[in-house]
Amino acid sequence: MYLVADIDVDICAQTSCKLCTQFCPEANTILYNDQAGKEKGYKYGAAYVAVDRCKGCAQCVWVCDNMAKHHAIKMIMIDQLPNAAITDNVVYGEKSTTAVLTSPVVG
Amino acid sequence: MSLDYVKFSPGFEKFMPKEYRDMVEHGPFGKKTTVSQMGSFKEILEEHPMCAGCAMTLFIRLAMISFPNPEDTITVGTAGCGRLSISQAAIPFVYGNYGDQNGVASGLSRGLRLRFGDKPKDVVVMAGDGGMADIGFSCTLHSWFRKEKFTTIMLDNEVYGNTGGQESGMTNKGAVLKMAPLGKKFEKMDMVSMAKSAGCAYVATVVPNNPRRVEAVIKKAVLIAREIGPTYIQAYTSCNIEYAIPTDKVMEDAKNVEGDRYQFSEYVTDEAKQFLAERYGYKEFLPKPAPAVTKA
Ligand SMILES: Cc1ncc(C[n+]2csc(CCOP(=O)(O)OP(=O)(O)O)c2C)c(N)n1
Ligand code: SF4
């Protein structure tokens, strides 16, 4: 098992500040879903991680904690993820990307 | 080298892997993408084997997003960590012998000018500090002396990262590395001053913890190289393996180093300023209006 980044939609969706993706070293890994959190009344959508591309460096955690000061990202074991987005399920829309969330990718 | 090469050949669409289709349909080709849109379009950089948390990887990712016309860009590189990802992008990459990148890029950029005339085709060299300031030193300097019109970007991790930690000319004095256990005895080479005196029209130092600034610097350097002369960017892209930086502290290190010995600097010749202002509407370089005459 290995660690990957997991973003708490409830915290992220309050601002969806988009800082973390600008600092993730991996391309096409932290993406945004315009619809996330809409059902709870959040307007901006939220970030999510395509976990098959995440190398577990935790730079996004540092950025969200120290630059954005939102504390929305945690590193968790990949088999403990409640939902996981993988690249195959990422759909690019007109304005933003949408992940179809699946159950944990690795059992 | 045009938008055509990122289209599907008729009849092949359905055989293309998803990521290729995403790249054609939702990539940056033919559009103006910026770092502020990151996370909402398909980037041209693909998965690659560089280390987790490597700042050089982040810089290369930002650079690929910042190219003004990715569909008209060719990258040139050499042995070293950077080529492991630069080669995994949806733009052509030319890989020569270790250190000859600025020689290869000279021929390439001249050839493209002969072939395409005034239509801009951008050549961007990205190579490590060892490949550029040590082994490729003469190729680098001579391309600048000859005023070859392309962009040179040094991925300065201050070490030979790919071969396990030897000191380079760009390593700081006193640094102790795995394969330089006695500590480096000489000062870091001042490539920025050399670039200026060799005739570069634009020279900048930058650190990847400021993505918008990286974007601005790369755009200016690439545009100026189209017509005015050679441009040089020196980017601090720490090696977290050889300098034992915990991966979640890489950006903190970049911030500290930027505040200390790798401050942002930018040198633009007057000719380059005028070119950016007149051709590409850079307001910051427009001539200042003459002060209003006030009656005594
Ligand atoms: C002619 C030649 N000599 C030596 C090598 C071995 N070699 C491969 S990468 C490398 C070091 C790269 O260091 P640098 O250019 O600083 O890039 P980094 O890996 O640090 O990004 C060396 C010496 C080679 N490939 N070719
Ligand atoms: S930095 Fe934090 S709050 Fe901002 S988009 Fe990323 S996860 Fe959300």
Ligand code: SF4
């Ligand atoms: S842990 Fe590293 S690779 Fe994974 S999403 Fe965060 S910054 Fe990107």
Ligand code: SF4
């Ligand atoms: S060895 Fe250093 S420079 Fe090379 S990929 Fe790993 S962290 Fe980056």
